Amino acid sequence: MKKIIHLSDLHLGYVKQDLVSRFNVIVNNIIAKCMPASQFVVVITGDIVNDATQTENYELAAKYLNKLEAAGFSVLVVPGNHDYGTGSLGYKKFVPIFKECFYGDPQIVYPKLDVIGTIAFIGLDSMAEELHWYDRLFAEGEIGNIQLTQLDKLLGNPEVKECQKRVVYFHHHPFDPLPFHELKDSENLGNTLKKHGNVDALLYGHNHEGRKHEVWGIIRCYDAGSSTRKKDMPSVHRIIDLFQNIDADVDEDFEFMTV
Numbered sequence: 001m002k003k004i005i006h007l008s009d010l011h012l013g014y015v016k017q018d019l020v021s022r023f024n025v026i027v028n029n030i031i032a033k034c035m036p037a038s039q040f041v042v043v044i045t046g047d048i049v050n051d052a053t054q055t056e057n058y059e060l061a062a063k064y065l066n067k068l069e070a071a072g073f074s075v076l077v078v079p080g081n082h083d084y085g086t087g088s089l090g091y092k093k094f095v096p097i098f099k100e101c102f103y104g105d106p107q108i109v110y111p112k113l114d115v116i117g118t119i120a121f122i123g124l125d126s127m128a129e130e131l132h133w134y135d136r137l138f139a140e141g142e143i144g145n146i147q148l149t150q151l152d153k154l155l156g157n158p159e160v161k162e163c164q165k166r167v168v169y170f171h172h173h174p175f176d177p178l179p180f181h182e183l184k185d186s187e188n189l190g191n192t193l194k195k196h197g198n199v200d201a202l203l204y205g206h207n208h209e210g211r212k213h214e215v216w217g218i219i220r221c222y223d224a225g226s227s228t229r230k231k232d233m234p235s236v237h238r239i240i241d242l243f244q245n246i247d248a249d250v251d252e253d254f255e256f257m258t259v
């Protein structure tokens with residue numbers, strides 16, 4: 001049964017700290033510790049780069065994600081506010097560039113469904129409705145009705161229902177909203193998830209706090225913090241086994257562990 005390694009908010013390219021060196025250690029330790037790699041799915045819930053306007057940051061991030069894939073890990077990503085601009089100002093032009101860089105396909109649409117083993121992974125773009133001229137400022141998120149309608153259909157889709165487990169992952173924190181950071185349509189997302197009642201884990205980031213919640217009937221609602229500890233915020237590299245009791249989920253630290 002596949003396990004999930006949840007990472008988030010890498011902010012690669014942040015100029016005030018060497019987060020790249022930290023991520024290099026994290027990637028090397030994941031490869032050394034988690035074997036066989038084919039039994040792990042690495043889910044990265046956005047803010048992969050710190051500033052998309054610095055074009056070299058995408059290539060830098062892709063290099064490390066490709067290294068994980070080359071080692072045999074499945075790697076799933078979704079964009080955060082920093083992946084489409086500076087973090088407080090987003091640009092639509094980065095949407096296809098992000099897709100091309102991280103999925104190899106600029107046409108891919110969200111929700112993005114990947115069935116890996118017996119788990120259905122559904123990725124959402126929580127920046128989808130935050131790139132209009134009138135609301136592209138600040139760090140808020142909005143999934144939008146188009147994606148939520150598709151999410152509703154997907155959760156009722158036989159291919160998804162027949163999977164043993166279902167994971168929904170996105171960037172913006174749906175609870176504990178910080179001013180100008182909140183997911184605006186969190187309530188609509190919650191209503192969609194509650195309607196089906198079949199989601200086993202919600203994975204997200206954005207707030208850099210690393211907390212756990214149990215909301216909307218979902219026992220695993222996990223914020224991964226900032227995996228590279230941007231501004232020394234909490235980092236939790238959780239290893240999640242949906243086929244075990246929740247107590248078996250591990251708060252790992254791949255930066256400081258000795259292999």
Ligand SMILES: [Fe+2]
Binds near residue numbers: 011080206
């Ligand atoms: Fe972040």
Ligand SMILES: [Fe+2]
Binds near residue numbers: 047081
């Ligand atoms: Fe963010």
